[in-house]
Amino acid sequence: MPIEISVRSNLKQVSKQLSALAYKQLDFAASQAINDLAKQVAAAEKENIKATFEKPKPFTINAVGVKGSNKRNLTAVVFVRPVAAKYLAPYEEGGAHKLPGRALLNPKNIRLDQYGQLTRATLARLKARSDVFIGPVNTKNGAVNGVWQRVRARRGQPAGLKLLIRFGDALPVKKRLGYGDRARDVIDAGWKPAFDRAMARALATAR
Structure with a gap:
């Protein structure tokens, strides 16, 4: 075109x-x-x-x-x-894929907009939260780079990390x-x- x-x-x-x-x-x-x-x-x-x-x-x-x-x-x-x-x-x-930034954003445990996409406002709010950080975490499947939330311990559940957005490379269309x-x-x-x-x-x- x-x-x-x-x-x-x-x-x-x-x-x-x-x-x-x-x-x-x-x-x-x-x-x-x-x-x-x-x-x-x-x-x-x-x-x-x-x-x-x-x-x-x-x-x-x-x-x-x-x-x-x-x-x-x-x-x-x-x-x-x-x-x-x-x-x-x-x-x-x-x-x-042409990426809007340096990495492909793959939302995991986070609400998306009506078009099934992640908004810039949502990203900005996440970055401002004290219980959220961005970076790699070593998991049993290897290092995973993304946006993570620190989850407090609750009854019967230990404290841990929840992956909100995973960063990845551009994939073939x-x-x-x-x-x-x-x-x-x-x-x-x-x-x-x-x-x-x-x-x-x-x-x-x-x-």
Whole structure:
């Protein structure tokens, strides 16, 4: 991503079959059709994000945008805004997760937000607590680096440590969004209907 939608090669063939009036409206109708398709592609990509990830945040879904075409530039662009594009890139190109910090945060015994994610506010509150510390702890399975809570002894239970968040390395991405394939499917199926609608509107309003 970004995905460019341009149909100049299609227009050359279409223009041979148009009346004089329709020919005058060709670029206007094409621009309208391209913008229609761009919106369809953007909507499909948003639905794709929803289907690929469990409870994606609105920020990620709404990061898909459209730069429309006009009569002088018959090309529209469907894109993902920079911040989201950075962490979504591996889901299109492959590779490891893009981490927001130096380590992957793997919550264990802590409440997450409605999207199943850890918020910055939660991290800030944990760091401010006197019974919480950040660092490695030697366990029977080896050293574990993360956010730990000191748990006081209770009836029948000794004092100890509870792992709240485990730090890890970036893992390879297994899912794929397939931006390009999805966009091509929408364009191939939608171009003629979109152009026919746009041309009908253009002819109806032509002077």
